[in-house]
Amino acid sequence: MNSSIESMALDVSDQEMLLFQQLFREHIGLYLPFSKKALLCSRLSRRLGELSLCTLKEYHSLISLPHEEAERQRAIDLITTNETYFFREQKHFDALRDEILPQIDRRHPLKVWSAASSTGEEAYSIAMVLDDHRGQLPWSILASDISQRVLSFGRRALYPMVRGELIAPAYLSRYCLRGTGEYEGHFLVDxxxxxxxxFEQRNLLSLPADMDGQFDVVFLRNVIIYFDFPTKVDVLRSVVNKLRPGGWLIVGHSESLHGMPLELQMHAPSIYRRLP
Structure with a gap:
């Protein structure tokens, strides 16, 4: 990478930051505060070098063009945070197993949505719980994200062993195939x-109406923290509409729905039910 491009990008102006704030908010609802200037630079500087562009303003002009949808998607992929691991926030999976599943008719075709699935660890963690407790009964999981890059990673289902450190030994042996040779240090989900x-691409700002009322459980964890308050409310209203009446919504432990006019009743901290 051109070192001059890298050092230039680290000196992003307020005007340039405002341009990217507006673009990401418009397309994915992401609120990018000025405190994230360094993140913007570190994520995009390599791409500027690859395109031989000299300023972030030039790159913004490029990805703002209507026909540059692919490059705009690449910028979205680069800027969104995707780091995760299996059985993150374990208490949610315990609640799914011990409190939620027993209240859903076993004959009912269970549908779960991992609404910000990133590279798939959350969705496959849910799948391990469902297979263990529902077996061959009808169930399915939709894993969605705004980033095509992470969706491709999830479909591949090959992970470094470090991502699976919190997988229970029984699940690890039952659902994960240890890699050998060139895949040493990795495992493949069975x-x-x-x-x-x-795995499907979904933008939480523009969810299709045909998803309404489909899901028994939605995991929407560690994503609304990136939205401003009005966008949080809009996204959550849309997501709640995708739940069937009485369905369950699980958000991140650090995320609060306090003060939001939603058709939800708190079951436990970070766990809610849609009102009948």
């Missing part, structure tokens, strides 16, 4: 549960 998980 096809038995992979086939129950579908």
């Amino acid at each position: 096809q038995k549960i992979r086939k129950r998980v579908s």
Whole structure:
């Protein structure tokens, strides 16, 4: 990478930051405060070098063009935070197993949505719980994200062993195939549960109406913290509409729905039910 481009990008102006704030808010609802200037630079500087562009303003002009949708998506992929791991926030999976599943008719075709699935660890963690407790009964998982890059990673289902450190030993041996040779230090999620998980791109700002009322459980964790308050409310209203009446919504432990006019009743901290 051109070192001059890298050092230039680290000196992003307030005007340039405002341009990217507006672009990401418009397309994905992401609120990018001025405190994230360094993140913007570190994520985009390499791409500027690859395109031989000299300023972030030039790159913004490029990705603002209507026909540059692919490059705009690449910028979105670069800027969104995707780091995760299996069974993150374990208490949610315990609640799914011990409190939520027992209240759903076992004959009912269970549908779960991992609404900000990133590279798939959350969706496959859910799948392990469902297979363990629902087996061959009808169930499926939709895993969605705004980033095509992370969706491709999730479909591949091959992970470094460090991502699976919190997988229970029984689940690790049952659902994960240890890599050998060039895949040493990795594991592959077993096809038995992979086939129950579908990965699709979804923008939380523009969810299709045909998803309304489809899901028994929605995991929407560690994503609304990136939205401003009005956008949080809009996104959550839309997501709640995707739940069937009485369905369950799980958000991140650090995320609060306090003061939001939503058709939800708190079951436990970070766990809610849609009103009948």
